[in-house]
Amino acid sequence: MESKKILKKGERIDQLYSQDVQIIQNPQCFAFSLDAVLLADFVRPNHRHKLKVVDLCAGNGAIGIFLHNKLGGNFKEVELQPQIADMAERTILLNGFQDRYTVINTDIANINDYIPKDSVDIVLCNPPYFPVTPQSQKNPNKALAIARHEIATDLATVVKQMSGLLKMNGHGYLVHRPDRLAEILTICQKYRLAPKRLRFIYPKPDRDANILLLEVIKDGKPGGIKVVPPLIVHGEDGKYLPAVQELLYGK
Numbered sequence: 001m002e003s004k005k006i007l008k009k010g011e012r013i014d015q016l017y018s019q020d021v022q023i024i025q026n027p028q029c030f031a032f033s034l035d036a037v038l039l040a041d042f043v044r045p046n047h048r049h050k051l052k053v054v055d056l057c058a059g060n061g062a063i064g065i066f067l068h069n070k071l072g073g074n075f076k077e078v079e080l081q082p083q084i085a086d087m088a089e090r091t092i093l094l095n096g097f098q099d100r101y102t103v104i105n106t107d108i109a110n111i112n113d114y115i116p117k118d119s120v121d122i123v124l125c126n127p128p129y130f131p132v133t134p135q136s137q138k139n140p141n142k143a144l145a146i147a148r149h150e151i152a153t154d155l156a157t158v159v160k161q162m163s164g165l166l167k168m169n170g171h172g173y174l175v176h177r178p179d180r181l182a183e184i185l186t187i188c189q190k191y192r193l194a195p196k197r198l199r200f201i202y203p204k205p206d207r208d209a210n211i212l213l214l215e216v217i218k219d220g221k222p223g224g225i226k227v228v229p230p231l232i233v234h235g236e237d238g239k240y241l242p243a244v245q246e247l248l249y250g251k
Helices: 034-042 062-066 082-095 108-113 142-148 155-165 178-190 242-249
Strands: 012-016 021-025 052-056 074-078 101-104 120-125 166-176 193-202 211-218
Touching: 021 062, 021 082, 034 062, 034 166, 034 193, 034 211, 034 242, 052 062, 052 108, 052 155, 062 082, 074 082, 082 101, 108 155, 120 155, 155 166, 155 178, 155 193, 166 178, 178 193, 178 211
Parallel strands: 052 074, 052 120, 074 101, 120 166
Antiparallel strands: 012 021, 166 211, 193 211
């Protein structure tokens, strides 16, 4: 499909060169960030032909699309906002992935109307990070506010739905903020998700971590969480360090 015909007003096409895919972006409502690339990199490869993968709070479908070579099977991209779900559908067409990817335009709270419980092998989620409080500085742009703040969903709902979808011993992957780690671990354990692998991402060598990546296993054995080596995004000069350059542009 010609790229000019597939784009709507305000949209552009960005490329993740390392995975040879194109993503339709619109900075006015949703554009993927480095968080999506980092979460896709954190996922363990699994090329099983019948694998079932669900991406909750999928946005324009970036994380699932980035995993097209790393995971086998079929992907369901679940996105609440219609205009963003539409971008995800056109991104799938743009890459010619329609035989493996489907977009479900719904609230994740209703996901079991579309996907049975205990039926999914891998669930991914890059949820809104920020709780809504009286002090919250929410974006006046509603679409961006919903993507970033817990307006339409929250951490407990995300974890509950992730657990409900997963088969026993299925794997969940979450990207979030380190300042909410204690809350994340408590909620995961409440919903039968055993934390197994944790990685912290640092913006620069001398700064505190600002992103965490977590892998959980449904009904996994308690204990045994691995904290894997950290990743530092930028050098002192503000440029991407080699490991991040490779994630974005390939070797």
